[in-house]
Amino acid sequence: MALARHLQPGVDVMEDRNVTQATSARSWIPAIEWITAYKKRQLRGDLVAGLTTAVMLIPQAMAYAMLAGLPPIYGLYASTVPLVVYAVFGSSRQLAVGPVAIDSLLLASGVGALALQGSASYIELAILLALMVGAIQLTMGVLRMGFVVNFLSNPVITGFMAAGALIIAASQIKHLLGINLARSTNVFTTLYTTVGSWHAVSWPTIAVAAFSIGTLVALERWKPMIPRALAVVALTTALVWILRLDRYGVAVVGKVPSGLPSFAAPRIAGDQLIALLPTAVTIALVAFMEAISIAKAVARQEGYEIDANREMKALGLANLFGGLFHAYPVTGGLARTAVNAQAGARTPLASLITAATVALALLFFTPLFTFLPKAALAAIIVTAVIGLFDVAEIRHLYRVKRSDLALLGITFAATLTISIQLGIVIGVGASLLWFVIGTTRPHTAVLGRIPGTTAYRNVKNHPTARTIPGVLMVRVDAQFYFGNVDFLKSTLRQLEEDQPEPIHTLIVDASSINQLDSSADRALHDIAGAYKARQIRLIFANVKFPVKEVMDRSGLSECLGPSGLYLTLHDAVTDSNLLPKCAMIDADTQTTAVGEKATDFDGAGEPTAER
Known part of the structure; x- marks a missing residue:
């Protein structure tokens, strides 16, 4: 056999080429690796995790779609195709992809300046935004530009997220109180108009909101194993239907169309692309930063490595294909990923099971959402974004590095008072300026x-x-x-x-x-x-x-x-x-002190701390 191989010199070349092609395919499609190595014993963990995450995702996705200014059904659309695509191309085994609060807020801010929330034009622009975000992420991944997110320093992101949490909470006041408020991302404007509209509040709506928030908090504290978001959705929907609270001013989701999202490419106009570009770039970077930080944290716990550029490509493809099936931009969610990992997810099959469960809900259970009160979805959003306010990190920066705390404050104030997109730009600019100033006065x-x-x-x-x-x-x-x-x-x-x-x-x-x-x-x-x-x-x-x-x-x-x-x-x-x-x-007569190292002209150097 060996002699035959030597007599056929082309065989080695062809085998090497096949190996190279297989390696290239695995680098682009990690699913090949986990599918071929899948073990039967992994199925139970993936099945339980997939179903558990779906139970959490369905109400969350509908709530975040409402936050984005979209009909709740679009949150479910964003929880099907993107999950399948990420499971095929992503390198994280536990990352739970789907709609998230901060990206929904960014979408509402960017698209809301171009079209009326809930209108056909608004929905079309939101879907176009998903395609743009996907194209940006895919391009950056192919060009190996994952390092760009390093410019989003932790203090800047912490300040941005904290301000975002307040803006998100303020945006839900109208649903919690049952009043009509003009759309605004300025917290102070929202609070001012709320005070002026206090006479018009709906007390049944406030009761539903209070019940929802109380139930969410109580379940989290005393019964954490119960899927609290789904429980609130089920309880409040039944309450509204039985008592017909929709007749007493409680706003409900209304009729939700059944069926899976169909393939449709949005109309693309040059002026729309230019207008959406700043929002698309912001979401692309912030979404990737969220996903890669979550994926790396879980990977460290599970003992495997994450490729940042591969993740960038996977998220890009998820948003690109998702945009062709009525999805708006998605990324990895922290709480969902934690639940997915704790429930036993071992491979991306868990994400496929989650997507399949959401698809079943779209096919057979959408009539159940008709009497779902918007106040309950708002309560889910408000309780979820509390985690975006990282008090522990603020305390840490206060103790360790006051200049970084100042950057956090600048980003927080700019995001809260100027605009969401400019807030993060100002934060990045301030951190770069601080770095440059530091190098000019070493x-x-x-x-x-x-x-x-x-x-x-x-x-x-x-x-x-x-x-x-x-x-x-x-x-x-x-x-x-x-x-x-x-x-x-x-x-x-x-x-x-x-x-x-x-x-x-x-x-x-x-x-x-x-x-x-x-x-x-x-x-x-x-x-x-x-x-x-x-x-x-x-x-x-x-x-x-x-x-x-x-x-x-x-x-x-x-x-x-x-x-x-x-x-x-x-x-x-x-x-x-x-x-x-x-x-x-x-x-x-003495030896070199501990920590000292004589350096040749070889690029080595000793640390500067405490010297």
Whole structure:
């Protein structure tokens, strides 16, 4: 057999090609992997999880569709095809895809500016938005641009979500009180108009809302295993039907059409695409950020890896195909995913079972939703978005990093007072501006030697660290680039002036400098020339290889001379005979301090914390 293979040289090539094609297919369609490796023992967990998640998803999806300004049936449409597509292309085994609150709010804000909520034009634009979100996510996934969501820092997202929670809750006041309010994403406007409309509230509606919220809270606290959203839907629907509360001002969902969503491509106009683009980009990024953070958290618990770019492609395809079947934008839901995982989901088959259950509801059970009160759906929304207000994270930022808490506050205030889309843009812009400001004014430290060691540390943080008379040792904790060269020049001058006596040597610890641009290189030439004219030695230690390459090419290394570059800070001190003789003997008898690592010109570097 082996001889036959050698006599057919094309066989190996063809087999290699087949292996490559199979690998490529698996990378695009992860379902091939889990289907071929599926075990019978996994079925029970997937079946229970799929049914449990469906029980939670059906009322939630209808509520979120109402939040998005769509008829509740469109929440169920968004819970069928997208789930099937994600199960085929997604890499997470437990992520429960479907409508979520924050994306529904973003849709209502963006599409609501172009059409009247609930109108045919509004519905068509919402579906077009799903296609646009899908196209953006798919393109970014193919181009491996999943890293873009890194610009959505945790403080920005926390502030955005907190403001979103308040806006969502305010948007449901009209359904909880049974009054007519003009649509607004401004919380203060909504509260003001609510006070002015207080005389028109519907007390039966308030009673249904209070009963719904009370039941949801009670079940969560004392009977968490009961599907509380479904229980509230069933109880309030029966209550309205038996007492005919719809005749006493309680708004109900009304007749819901039966049947699965049909294939239909929305009409596309250039002006609509341009108008929806900001909303589409915002939803695409926020939705992916939600999904990938949830998927990674569950994957860590379950012991497998998540590919961010594959997830981006899977969500893109889910929204693209979903948009062709009357769905609005979807992503992974935190609460649903937690329920799915805890119920025993082991593979994406659980999502397929969830989609099948929703499809059965669309085919046979939609008449049961006729007397479903909108106040109950509003109660489900309000209790669900409480989790978006992350008090623990706010406390954490207050203790750990006040500047990040300020970013959270800026994003929160901008989202709450200006607009939802601009709020997150302002938050991202503020975080980038803060980062740039930080790099233009980097942290610098005067170093001294810890007695009995070869370690050199910040004299402010280590009172025992000893400086050397006439020698200024400085560490700069940032890259050198055009934005901070002037600051660094002035800082070096100021540090020199602060010395108790004139210096004859300046040693720069470059362990924290990762790169050097042309402006910084020119500045270093100027600094070297100025110190040389004043007969002050300039020495660099711990220079990383990429930085040294620039210094070599620009001639800076030659300008510094053979004694201007050292592998370690201690080498620079001892080789230059800068330590007193007794101190040199003391240091030479010691080993390098814990945490210290002499670095060659290989790109390695030591951490800057506590130094």
